[in-house]
Amino acid sequence: MTHTTQTTCPYCGVGCGVVATREGDKITVSGDKTHPSNYGRLCSKGAALAETLSLDGRLLQPEIRGQQTDWETALNTTASALNDIIEKYGRSAIGFYVSGQLLTEDYYVANKLMKGYIGTANIDSNSRLCMASSVAGHKRAFGSDTVPVDYSDLEQADLVVIVGSNMAWCHPVLFQRLSAARQQHNDKLKIVVIDPRRTATCDIADLHLPIKTGSDVILFNGLLHHLRAHDHLDYRFIEQSTQGFASALQIAKETAGSIPTIAQACDIPENDLIEFYRLFARTEKVVTLYSQGVNQSSSGTDKVNSIINCHLATGRIGRVGMGPFSITGQPNAMGGREVGALANQLAAHLEFEPEYQAIVQNYWQSPTIAPQAGLKAVDMFEAIQQGDIKAIWIMATNPIVSLPDANKIKTALANCELVIVSDCVRNNDTVPYAHILLPAQTWGEKDGTVTNSERRISRQRAFLTAPVEAKPDWWIISQIAQRMGYRHGFNYQSPADIFREYAGLSGVENNGRRDFDISIFSQLTDETYQTFTPYQWAPRSTLQLASDTHHRPRFFAEGRFYTPSGKANFIPVRPIAPKSDTSTSYPFILNTGRIRDQWHTMTRTGKTPRLLSHLSEPFVEIHPDDAQAFNIKENELVCLDSGLQQQIIVRAKFSEGQKRGYLFAPMHWNEQFSAQARVGTLIAPHTDPYSGQPEFKHTPVALYPYSATWHGFLLSKNSLELPKNAGIGYWAKIPQQGFWQYEFAGDELPLNWATWASTHFHVDATWLEFTDIAHGRYRCAQVQQDLLDTCLFISRDGQLPSRTGLSDLFNRPLTLQERLGLLTGQVGKSTGERDTVCACFGVGRATIIKTIQEQGVNSVTQLSEILKAGTNCGSCIPELKQLVAQHVIKQVA
């Protein structure tokens, strides 16, 4: 029997609808054609969701200090441990660190417990690392955290300015919608990308401005001044709907200076700068879309306001096809902002003001209410380190990987009296520090709502039976709250109960005074909650039940904002240089971010071979000329050092798109997947003064080759716990179809490889072994009943057999020749496929280049017809285009 469930993707803030289809034991996942975010499209990560559903690596039983226990004990122990800490040290000694991977209902209950019952606001979300600068910027300008743009505005704009966002990789389906709109408009729609790197997003750009990191405020201050100087302002709008224009303009003029000064400060060609200013000035329908290149900066909030200033000055807000658009990262980053699970918000877009505190406490009928804002993420972990916070409850986030100064987070947690972790995996970098581990349900099992970047609330629905001991986060929090003695506030039977209560709160004494009001849902029946269709909240939602975006009132359409005067604020912003700069010891700027096929700390996307085939090892991207100057070879292992406690060791990857003097490393790799590749260990915890968001994109570092004296790799049918004392300075773990691949390198040569292998990998007489002392080679293999179980290859000079050739041997009995081949190192045929470009059909770079060259391919369409690459999710199209362009040109030349 076939059973289908409509739900949403657990990854990015685009919030795509997916359909999970179950036929017997087989589950497939496809795009939901009826969902207004994606209309059936999925990216490479969404398309691979069905491959991530296994229970491998799941946390399936509560644990207290390493011992498995039952829920009753775990809940009682947690509740009484929290109460003990409150009694001994006071309520401020407790902190919750929550996440945009939680559902709205989970988020709401956690926030309620902390702010209304424990009575402090020491609850912050990993959205602090993600959206906080946008929230702060919105509030300063609009008096509310309102995102005034819809996805359809991107399609209706004539100019889209993409600032600090690699949407081709990070919001791929929205990027596809934008690309399609551009094709349809016959290129009338212009696209400008502002990013120090030339990313895949630049593939559809008419203009790319590779500015220096942190120079965005100068660029947009210069734009504001340019708009004034060339008479492109909307004076009526400025007069009727805004305040503070004169001083914002004055500061912009003073600080940006002339075109040559701005071009120099941003390090871009003058002509390109003028072209951007002219495009912006003459185009009415402009959307400025921005993300972490703006937010994750010590001047993130000012960057946001410098962008908003330009939209206010031209009156380009609140109308079709225009506006500033902060795009959200996590599946429910927006939901977290709505419920208010950030330390400086109260709940449901209500702020820390006496009137609102009274509203919330009264609505909750709670014993207390947090008196003031609590500690933001970075400060919260500092307070743990200082011993001011004694108990921390971490839910759905992995701070030892994702917070700056990540090794200090380790020390802080190691010294913390009580660490509670609710997660769905048994092994991530944070889990070992937990005294209490609470197994949570994961995507496919859990049930509730999420809100995407365009304020659209969708249901996430369960389509799997959850393992018995995995529980929904809202249930875990409510049970603990009840056992802490807060019986009446947490007696929820279902997520629908919570959603109704939360929707009700948004409407209390609102009457249009606040932007967020979904109180129409406060009486929703359980049945309607089950069948809830995607709903975009809008002004006066109370009056508008229709889900049709095109007929909904728009935020700011009447030029009214949520400030006391009703007028939007211009914020005068002065450019501030990033907190630290390069020096002779740290000559490069390290920029960090995401890659196409991995999600954050890899706990889900790291499970599937397909998603690790695109980029399978931790790396740093460097301009080839910089590499040459620093004597770095392509694919060589290199060390990065920022002067904090630890270095990282990753592979050097050359890219012409990298700005000179800059490096880029992905944020994803962690201690489950590599020896030393957590970039967070390099990043100083500098934060934005308004938002508290860390500066993840600007760390001065030194770079030098890793002095490897040997290289090797191991392929094994089973996932291995690598020996800690084996002198393997670098390793990376890569899941493959039917086996695991481990890449190794070390800087200390063991005296004897055979002894080394027998000590660390239990190689004994049952293994086949070969040592070539003269050439520094060692090989061994374990074959059981003709089937290859494990093989290990070591070499001093880096000459090693092809991994792809060997991979074939795991799936069938070995011939005698192949067994011998394992020892001579001449086994399997290399297909030369290392980097998979099209994850859906497994098509690699080498095949693509060969096809382009041998078959005279000159377009992606032609290439796709031959290889199928790019015909499913389309996430690889920017790279395919790049390869076609590069290799066609070479042929002509």
Ligand SMILES: Nc1nc2c(c(=O)[nH]1)N[C@H]1C(S)=C(S)[C@@H](COP(=O)(O)OP(=O)(O)OC[C@H]3O[C@@H](n4cnc5c(=O)[nH]c(N)nc54)[C@H](O)[C@@H]3O)O[C@H]1N2
């Ligand atoms: N594949 C994938 N997609 C994801 C995620 C993921 O882990 N993997 N995570 C999701 C989440 S939570 C988030 S927050 C989003 C993030 O989405 P994005 O913000 O698009 O991703 P990042 O790679 O962090 O950074 C974006 C770009 O900012 C540029 N940048 C750095 N410094 C500056 C600067 O000073 N000015 C300007 N203008 N640009 C700069 C970087 O070079 C980078 O290309 O992605 C979401 N989508």
Ligand SMILES: Nc1nc2c(c(=O)[nH]1)N[C@H]1C(S)=C(S)[C@@H](COP(=O)(O)OP(=O)(O)OC[C@H]3O[C@@H](n4cnc5c(=O)[nH]c(N)nc54)[C@H](O)[C@@H]3O)O[C@H]1N2
């Ligand atoms: N260097 C650098 N660092 C960064 C960034 C950067 O650009 N550069 N970006 C920052 C940003 S924008 C973000 S959003 C963060 C993300 O960083 P994290 O939040 O640390 O990353 P995730 O891997 O998403 O962690 C989610 C954890 O929650 C678990 N989980 C998933 N679903 C559930 C659930 O339903 N319930 C529970 N209880 N657990 C669940 C997963 O197993 C995983 O362990 O990283 C930040 N850190």
Ligand code: SF4
């Ligand atoms: S764009 Fe990709 S990752 Fe983002 S929600 Fe859609 S399918 Fe998921």
Ligand SMILES: [Mo]
């Ligand atoms: Mo994020």
